[in-house]
Amino acid sequence: MSEAFRLGIAGLGTVGTGVLRLLADNADLLHMRAGRPIEVAAVSARDRSRDRGIDLASYTWCDDPVALADLDGLDAVVEVIGGSEGPALTLAERALGRGRSVVTANKAMIAEHGFALAQTAEAKGAALLFEAAVCAGTPILQTLREGLVGNRIDRIEGILNGTSNYILSAMERQGEDFDAVLSEAQRLGYAEADPTLDVGGGDAAHKLAILAALGFGVRPHFGEVEVEGIQDIRAADIVQAERLGYSVRLVAMADLEREDGVPARLLQRVRPCLLPADHPLAAIDGPTNAVLAQSDYAGPILIQGAGAGSESTASAIVADVVALARGDARPAFGVPTSSLVQTACADSGEREARYYLRFVVADRPGVLAELAAAMRDARVSIQSLIQEGESVGPEEAGITIALVTHKAPARNIRDARERLKGSPSIVEPPLAMPILMD
Amino acid sequence: MSEAFRLGIAGLGTVGTGVLRLLADNADLLHMRAGRPIEVAAVSARDRSRDRGIDLASYTWCDDPVALADLDGLDAVVEVIGGSEGPALTLAERALGRGRSVVTANKAMIAEHGFALAQTAEAKGAALLFEAAVCAGTPILQTLREGLVGNRIDRIEGILNGTSNYILSAMERQGEDFDAVLSEAQRLGYAEADPTLDVGGGDAAHKLAILAALGFGVRPHFGEVEVEGIQDIRAADIVQAERLGYSVRLVAMADLEREDGVPARLLQRVRPCLLPADHPLAAIDGPTNAVLAQSDYAGPILIQGAGAGSESTASAIVADVVALARGDARPAFGVPTSSLVQTACADSGEREARYYLRFVVADRPGVLAELAAAMRDARVSIQSLIQEGESVGPEEAGITIALVTHKAPARNIRDARERLKGSPSIVEPPLAMPILMD
Numbered sequence: 017m018s019e020a021f022r023l024g025i026a027g028l029g030t031v032g033t034g035v036l037r038l039l040a041d042n043a044d045l046l047h048m049r050a051g052r053p054i055e056v057a058a059v060s061a062r063d064r065s066r067d068r069g070i071d072l073a074s075y076t077w078c079d080d081p082v083a084l085a086d087l088d089g090l091d092a093v094v095e096v097i098g099g100s101e102g103p104a105l106t107l108a109e110r111a112l113g114r115g116r117s118v119v120t121a122n123k124a125m126i127a128e129h130g131f132a133l134a135q136t137a138e139a140k141g142a143a144l145l146f147e148a149a150v151c152a153g154t155p156i157l158q159t160l161r162e163g164l165v166g167n168r169i170d171r172i173e174g175i176l177n178g179t180s181n182y183i184l185s186a187m188e189r190q191g192e193d194f195d196a197v198l199s200e201a202q203r204l205g206y207a208e209a210d211p212t213l214d215v216g217g218g219d220a221a222h223k224l225a226i227l228a229a230l231g232f233g234v235r236p237h238f239g240e241v242e243v244e245g246i247q248d249i250r251a252a253d254i255v256q257a258e259r260l261g262y263s264v265r266l267v268a269m270a271d272l273e274r275e276d277g278v279p280a281r282l283l284q285r286v287r288p289c290l291l292p293a294d295h296p297l298a299a300i301d302g303p304t305n306a307v308l309a310q311s312d313y314a315g316p317i318l319i320q321g322a323g324a325g326s327e328s329t330a331s332a333i334v335a336d337v338v339a340l341a342r343g344d345a346r347p348a349f350g351v352p353t354s355s356l357v358q359t360a361c362a363d364s365g366e367r368e369a370r371y372y373l374r375f376v377v378a379d380r381p382g383v384l385a386e387l388a389a390a391m392r393d394a395r396v397s398i399q400s401l402i403q404e405g406e407s408v409g410p411e412e413a414g415i416t417i418a419l420v421t422h423k424a425p426a427r428n429i430r431d432a433r434e435r436l437k438g439s440p441s442i443v444e445p446p447l448a449m450p451i452l453m454d
Numbered sequence: 455m456s457e458a459f460r461l462g463i464a465g466l467g468t469v470g471t472g473v474l475r476l477l478a479d480n481a482d483l484l485h486m487r488a489g490r491p492i493e494v495a496a497v498s499a500r501d502r503s504r505d506r507g508i509d510l511a512s513y514t515w516c517d518d519p520v521a522l523a524d525l526d527g528l529d530a531v532v533e534v535i536g537g538s539e540g541p542a543l544t545l546a547e548r549a550l551g552r553g554r555s556v557v558t559a560n561k562a563m564i565a566e567h568g569f570a571l572a573q574t575a576e577a578k579g580a581a582l583l584f585e586a587a588v589c590a591g592t593p594i595l596q597t598l599r600e601g602l603v604g605n606r607i608d609r610i611e612g613i614l615n616g617t618s619n620y621i622l623s624a625m626e627r628q629g630e631d632f633d634a635v636l637s638e639a640q641r642l643g644y645a646e647a648d649p650t651l652d653v654g655g656g657d658a659a660h661k662l663a664i665l666a667a668l669g670f671g672v673r674p675h676f677g678e679v680e681v682e683g684i685q686d687i688r689a690a691d692i693v694q695a696e697r698l699g700y701s702v703r704l705v706a707m708a709d710l711e712r713e714d715g716v717p718a719r720l721l722q723r724v725r726p727c728l729l730p731a732d733h734p735l736a737a738i739d740g741p742t743n744a745v746l747a748q749s750d751y752a753g754p755i756l757i758q759g760a761g762a763g764s765e766s767t768a769s770a771i772v773a774d775v776v777a778l779a780r781g782d783a784r785p786a787f788g789v790p791t792s793s794l795v796q797t798a799c800a801d802s803g804e805r806e807a808r809y810y811l812r813f814v815v816a817d818r819p820g821v822l823a824e825l826a827a828a829m830r831d832a833r834v835s836i837q838s839l840i841q842e843g844e845s846v847g848p849e850e851a852g853i854t855i856a857l858v859t860h861k862a863p864a865r866n867i868r869d870a871r872e873r874l875k876g877s878p879s880i881v882e883p884p885l886a887m888p889i890l891m892d
Contacts, residue, residue: 038604038751048671048789049603147601153752155601162600163585163593165487166476166772233486296758299737313476314591314759314769320734321755331752334604344782351486 020053021341024084026107027096028061031121031148033068034326035094035333046334050341054334058087085110092117092143092340094333100124108133108144115140119336121148121329127222127238130229131356134348144348145336150223151176151305153331154321160231160309161350167311169231172270173452176223176286178303178323179214180246180266182206184254184288185301188263193251206303216245217286220268224284228270230349231309233356234279240361244287248447253374256402256418260372262290262451263298273362281362290372290451365427369450370399373421373429375436376414376443379405383441387417394432397422414443420451458491459779462522464545465534466499469559469586471506472764473532473771484772488779492772496525523548530555530581530778532771538562546571546582553578557774559586559767565660565676568667569794572786582786583774588661589614589743591769592759598669598747599788605749607669610708611890614661614724616741616761617652618684618704620644622692622726623739626701631689644741654683655724658706662722666708668787669747671794672717678799682725686885691812694840694856698810700728700889701736711800719800728810728889803865807888808837811859811867813874814852814881817843821879825855832870835860852881858889 025032039046039054047053058076060083078084081103084093093111095118097104104125108118113136120126126133126146137144147157151174160169175181179201186197198215201207213219225238246266257264267289273281291298296318300306305323310316322328339346349356377383384404391398403418421429429448436442463470477484477492485491496514498521516522519541522531531549533556535542542563546556551574558564564571564584575582585595589612598607613619617639624635636653639645651657663676684704695702705727711719729736734756738744743761748754760766777784787794815821822842829836841856859867867886874880 034751042604042606042750045606045671046604048793153602153605153749154755155597155752158601159593159597159757162777163596163773164591164769165776166480166484166769167591168480168483233483294739301732311591311769312480313472313765313772314593315763315766317592317757317759319597319755319757322753325753327751328753331602331604331749334751335601338603339600342782342784344780346780355486 018052020055022055022057022089022091023094024058024090025056025094026060026081026084028068030326031096031329033070034330036070038330038334050338052341054341057090060084082107082110095120100128112136112142115142117143117340119145119333123149123222127225130236135353138353143340143345147336148329148332150226151323153328154305156307156319157230159319164311164314167313169309169311170272171310172227172231174268174307175265175297175300175305176220176268177214178305179207182303184264187251188254191251215247217243220286224268224270228284232272232279233351234282234359235356241284242364246288249288257290262292264288265291279357279359282359283362283364288449290449367426368423370423371421371429372449374418374447376416378441379415386441390435391432394428396424396428396432456490458493460493460495460527460529461532462496462528463494463532464498464519464522466506468764469534469767471508472768474508476768476772488776490779492779495528498522520545520548533558538566550574550580553580555581555778557583557771561587561660565663568674573791576791581778581783585774586767586770588664589761591766592743594745594757595668597757602749602752605751607747607749608710609748610665610669612706612745613703613735613738613743614658614706615652616743617645620741622702625689626692629689653685655681658724662706662708666722670710670717671789672720672797673794679722680802684726687726695728700730702726703729703735717795717797720797721800721802726887728887805864806861808861809859809867810887812856812885814854816879817853824879828873829870832866832873834862834866834870
């Protein structure tokens with residue numbers, strides 16, 4: 017086993033160069049732990065001449081990343097190009113199709129095409145590993161697949177998007193509104209120029225679909241993740257939540273309903289929630305990610321760490337590479353694809369919770385009565401009115417009404433919001449956040 | 455790979471029967487994930503006739519656990535007898551000596567004899583796995599060995615003893631003294647009849663020595679762990695700490711000093727500390743365990759969960775068994791024993807920290823001057839006197855003086871305590887707890 021394990025790396029952005037640096041910095045350690053040296057034999061990127069601060073002369077250069085699928089003498093390909101389709105997918109399909117193992121950080125590709133890719137890998141005796149796709153170097157997939165291998169897991173909750181968590185924690189700390197904090201996050205490098213995928217919940221949804229498939233042993237169902245982002249949350253909502261004893265967090269949650277012990281219905285949701293102070297995710301602050309898995313024998317297991325960054329992502333990729341170099345072959349989703357259960361989508365409308373509801377309404381008589389009537393007609397009962405009549409801002413035409421409901425099914429909350437749609441009293445769409453109990 | 459993986463289980467206490475239950479409850483899942491069925495073929499325990507609520511008729515019975523080392527047709531032995539020597543050690547030595555893999559939950563045995571056992575395993579091509587020995591089913595060893603395999607780790611901090619953490623959190627919540635809370639913990643099953651190993655820090659020391667060896671790639675040095683327990687902490691100390699913004703926790707800490715990148719000196723300490731509210735371990739409440747590893751690429755990684763209990767321990771044992779059934783062979787401490795570095799013991803006296811010091815002194819004039827003089831002579835400078843002259847209790851002859859020092863080396867603190875030893879003013883030995891900074 018002393019022969020070198022030879023890699024091709026497709027993509028030399030911050031993650032790709034991070035992998036090169038890690039492999040160089042910790043080469044001796046990796047050799048010792050893997051039982052053989054790990055070498056980069058070939059690389060591919062868009063621009064060969066760009067200065068990456070790394071000498072690429074010793075690697076075979078491929079202009080076309082897909083060429084790494086066919087290049088002789090490679091043991092595995094690391095795909096860090098990104099994008100759910102395009103060259104990343106073509107490379108993965110082609111490499112696996114000829115029996116070459118693939119390590120990727122590509123959450124969108126795995127969430128959307130992971131099942132088909134895993135089938136190809138299995139048919140050709142190759143491995144498809146993607147630890148870096150969820151929470152970067154925080155080894156959550158491995159914890160689910162290996163550490164908790166003896167357990168049935170029926171519920172996974174996580175804070176899976178560092179940008180959103182950074183923004184919510186900063187809003188909490190600084191009392192500032194979303195837009196102000198987003199600009200600051202962009203300036204500090206915690207948010208992309210186009211933050212839609214992060215603050216809109218899409219990024220967390222990709223990760224959640226992967227976690228649910230691997231944790232529960234079901235086929236990935238990315239298209240069924242219900243997603244709501246944090247864009248409409250105001251500093252005032254966070255202040256209200258705090259007064260009630262809660263933190264606002266963008267929580268990704270997957271829940272498996274079984275029938276006779278067999279996975280039957282899958283609920284997957286990404287949405288801002290109110291967390292009580294003693295909820296393990298309430299304390300997760302800043303750009304940190306965390307996942308809480310409810311397992312039948314080991315109980316609740318929480319793992320937390322950085323969820324992004326070139327160094328952290330490189331750590332996850334190298335962990336997968338070392339596993340391959342050691343000869344560990346593992347089905348992509350923990351079990352053969354034929355054993356992954358095809359579940360139905362659970363009806364989220366049935367789920368009951370108390371809700372925080374916040375309305376921005378016109379400042380005129382009778383508005384509160386109109387709200388109360390809509391709630392009554394939707395069979396949502398109000399537990400307490402926590403804010404009434406505070407003006408939203410000097411330039412805006414609305415005042416704020418915030419309330420907490422008694423436990424109600426999600427569909428009744430939706431119904432109440434539906435009933436108020438189009439009402440001239442409603443200045444902006446109401447915000448609804450469930451209160452998660454421990 | 456569809457042939458069954460056959461186990462012998464030595465020890466049928468709560469953990470052994472927990473393993474039998476898990477293997478039965480999740481048999482289908484395990485078969486799917488391991489790629490082959492996992493079967494118990496033989497068992498051994500002290501009393502064959504004891505009712506364990508489990509039908510043992512289908513297993514070969516051995517009166518002598520050591521017989522499982524030689525019994526034909528076993529693929530591995532699970533050792534859950536306990537005790538660092540005696541039949542547990544004899545069984546492990548003998549099984550590994552004949553090339554049979556061993557899975558154990560025995561922290562004392564691994565901390566004290568793990569290196570020699572790993573050498574035997576290596577020489578004979580067998581595996582020695584012990585995930586259950588540290589934090590039960592919370593998969594920390596696997597996280598260090600696999601998830602963070604690409605990283606250099608130089609610092610590990612943990613809350614490794616659930617009993618002590620339960621007691622400290624309860625003292626914090628209820629404002630009661632150690633003895634009262636210990637009795638309650640014993641009644642609720644969170645503490646043993648003889649709690650010495652837990653509250654005295656010995657149990658955490660065993661776990662710390664294993665974590666340090668595996669995390670840092672050094673030989674286990676259990677004998678060099680500095681240990682202080684929580685027995686002398688009073689409710690008043692916790693109240694003072696809270697007023698200063700800190701939580702009191704029994705922290706196990708291992709720290710590696712390198713020379714030219716090579717492990718040189720190892721510091722291992724178990725002792726009660728004051729943690730600031732934003733330290734990730736400060737929020738760990740009740741019987742929960744948690745480990746924080748500082749890694750060079752993945753950054754700080756925290757994993758937390760149950761640290762004891764038959765079900766959680768069974769989860770860890772089964773994870774190791776599945777790894778063996780899949781054919782993963784891993785050196786016991788992550789690298790071959792010949793690569794484990796023999797480190798020197800770091801001089802803990804050099805480590806600087808601010809300290810919380812609490813004295814119980816005779817109620818008479820001049821005592822504070824005597825304390826202050828001892829501190830001055832030991833070159834410990836007092837930052838603030840936070841309590842002075844509060845009577846310890848109606849029946850006791852002392853009053854309490856609590857203070858916080860400026861940063862000082864541990865040896866100066868020891869010196870100050872030494873100088874006061876034997877003084878008629880000192881009613882009980884002073885308590886000293888370092889303040890951990892984030």
